[in-house]
Amino acid sequence: MRRLALLAVLTYPLAFRWRYGDEMRALLDDEPPRSRTVLDLLRGALAAHLRPPASLGGVVELDDRLRASMSGVLACWVAFAAAGSGFAITTEDAPFSKAGNGHPLLGSAHAAIQILAIVASLALVAGALPLVVVALARARHERRLRLLVSLPVAAVITFAGLTTVIGLVAHGQRSQATTGSGIAFIAWGLAGLVCGAVCVIASRRVLFLMPVARRRLFLAFGCGAIITAAMVVIALFTALYAIALSVDVPGLAASGNGPLHPTSVTISLVLQLVVMLVAASLAVTTTRRGWRAVAPRTARS
């Protein structure tokens, strides 16, 4: 339970953790935590995120605020991309393309989502690449960094291997949607989430461990802002697509979807949209916090 409580402390905003983290951990040493303690910490973390205390302004240095914002946006993008992959898989079949051709709103919403996803992915590469170069250069000399840098690489290679194997198996039995293929699909999705989580956690640790020139941080933060804006607009277009599909092609919207067809297309799209909206809201929050730290400096210069 103590380990869980310590993990719950990590869910607090960076400034809160820096100011009160040691004291909270000392309190957990004084008083063995119970499940109620963990819930109380999670509730406190939510409150601190929704309404950051005024005393915490300026606790975090600009560079670290930018690091926190960037890794926050990356985490949100991973969750958003998982939901986006669900959207892409849901709407990839021929009936959806046909519906898109027949109904301009559906077709343009789908195209806009794809274009924005490409823009956001390019922004991710543009922002991350300079930081990856610095991390790789430093990892040659520092063992701890080397280990942390290799984690996301190993996770991505494992996931790519798994995807290839599942793709080959699925290609072999193209027409049959069996229970086995459904379970394999779910396992693939979970493996993707674990891979994403490893990438996010390891890259955050790397980002906070290595010194980075401020201009690189500004560049990455700017790219993060573009990704955030893209997330918001993609979520809006996804909502538009879900509404248009339900209105214009109700038969297709009500058809079964997902591995083993547990839900309809509409319910799948709504679930994907909820994940997208939550991820986009969190990304907006963390980007705003970064911007609040950056804006006074921009105004002074």
Add this chain to the structure above:
Amino acid sequence: MWYYYVVRSISERSTDVGLLVLTSLAEGHKHGYAITTDVEGLSGVRLGPGTLYGALARLEGNGLIEALPAEDRRRPYRLTGAGSVALEEQLRSLDRVTRSGLERLRLAEIPR
């Protein structure tokens, strides 16, 4: 809308917790664990670390308490002048409400 209700419910609860913490610190400076045990003795409420440090952060932000130099990892807090005034005002207001409530209950003669 949901954001408003979540923030409001948190604010209402934190006001009560803030009062308990201020009352505890009226006795002298204390660190987190000492405040928790004192508040439990005062009110029977055991504050979790999340609730306690949420209240401490808000009270510190409002200038009602201040942190003293840390002893090991434990940092004691004490009331500021503004905190002392705010606590006195809140306690007097509570006292008025308590007296009026008890008086009204006495006069209402509600069968028990």
